[in-house]
Amino acid sequence: MPWARLAGLLAAAALLAGGCGSTGTDAVGGSGAAPPGFPVTVANCGVTTTYERPPRRAVSLNQHATEVMLALGLERSMVGTGFLDDRVLPEFQAAYDRVKVLSKEYPSFEALLAAEPDFVYGGWSSTFDEKEGRGRPALREAGIDTHLNIEECPRGPVTMATVEEEIRTIAKIFGVPERAEKRINALRAVLDRVKSKTTGTAPTRVAVYDSGDKTVFTAGGAGIGNEIIRLAGGANLFSDVRKPYGDVSFEQFAERAPDVVLIYDYGDQSAEAKKRFLLSNPALKDVPAIRNRRFAVLPLSSTVTGVRAAGAVEALARQLHPDRFA
Template sequence: MRQRNKMIYTWKQKIWVAMLCLLGSALAACSQGEQAVTNGTAAVSGQQTEETEVTLTNMGRTITYSAPPQRAVALNQHATEVMLALGLQDVMVGTAYLDDQILPEYQEAYEQVPVLADEYPSKEVFLAANPDFAYAGWKSAFTEKQLGTVEELAEMGIKTYIQESSNITAPTVEDVYEDIRNIGRIFRVEERADQLIDQMKREMEAITRQLGPVEQPLRVFVYDSGEDKPYTAANNYMTPLIELAGGKNIFDDIEKGWAEVSWEEVVARRPDVIVIMDYGKKTVQQKRDLLLARKGLSEVPAIQNKRFIVLPLSAAAEGIRAPIALETLARGFYPERFEQ
């Protein structure tokens, strides 16, 4: 935003105002011309350069952003990294709920942003930052028990955006790109958003080219957590990533994002590979040991061959780490195709 304000005085506008003055316009007219440019409105051929309103539909709600937010809070890591990747750290007054380390290329920018809490901040801490915009990766941020509903925040003058690809059933990678585009529109940095998306697409296309065609996709079980019953990725963002990497999510027929299933059903679907989600109180080693010790799973090919892939939640979330997640999965599924 600071850069945009500086750009208001473009060289064309300055020359135009000067020409008006040289052509004999009264001093008052010159003064008015300067004032018009200063206010971000150039009266050139009836065109206005002031920022227009942006109206988006987000999670079923239509929201109008009359101007780019000046005091934004990003909640959840993938939301924070989208903002940092778009160069928006200067308008961020807070961040919260990291699952992992920030990507190294954004660490310096991240250090400029106050950390409000390890998880969701209290309402008091959140409001003390005096935000005019809150961007959440998960809709759980905007509840009465957390920061307040989106309706309540709107009444306080705080606009919101929820990462839609993280909160719908059967999202695609294109849905993630659309979220990035929307943040670009809200902050009037559409060009940066397009460049980021193009970069992500190029990286993912390079990975799939190296992978090559897969005739028989591997059967993949995503283990998130759970002992009595496993909690797994169903029809969510992991499914298209697994497909791009040459696999098939064995629980993609469940019409939910994440679901609790039975161990008996895991055995029946005979996964070739198990993807362990790295987050939470249990370590990856503890999760791996649980799977290896579980009665009945010894018949599963993935257990027999000890084929485990570790994927951090930060990479599995719907954000800028899609190329990282895809490469992790593809290399884990078909390491021989990536040997140098």
């Protein structure tokens, strides 16, 4: 993009941001005085932002960011969204249909500015790819506040407490903390139900197959995937990988001898295709899960720090311990 064009877009966006306080309306903040509890200051992944009032023209990018917004009833404060991995959950479909889809994947910087947002919420760090012009500093220069899902910059292992923190933070930014507590209580109820079913069971030995034909891209011990397995009554055999994800060899995968292989389902390669690949791999022929054809499947959209996490625990628990849910 020519620099003169970019400068013009930035200037236009800055003028828009400067006028938002007097012209915008939304379901949360309205157009008058800032609601109680503001200003709000949030430190997020190295960026500190003070919100004088709730955002009114938000854009969400990536599935889990979008569904957190919709779970909090913020669709009226959204002017755009993009980059789903799956269909949104049925409970959010009507709200989602009210929001303009800016792009199938990430919008260009120019397309993003054309939506005139005052806030961009990203699920993955790739949302704010500086090489694509969407870096957080560039957006701030344009008068647009940003937030990145905290699984991308954790202070320690990601747990259900991290999920709750993310939901509470977005609710705080938009001035709807009571909605966060209602959603969190619902998530906790699901987890309590699973715990009541799985208490007393021996943890099932689980290894994740995300992807890979030369090595296995698997879930390590630092991400929400490890927590989902633990709460579902499993033991992640690669919890010693001190990252959310990591590559291990097929020989290492075989040596750990999982009783269940958990497949993350997404992209062009279906879960069934992944199963066929694993079953045909001679390095895995003696692995109990392969020998017994014992697989569990979760959509990738459920294995991230968002509102699906508790449902993922229940879905996995039903596959690991079906007798407890009969």
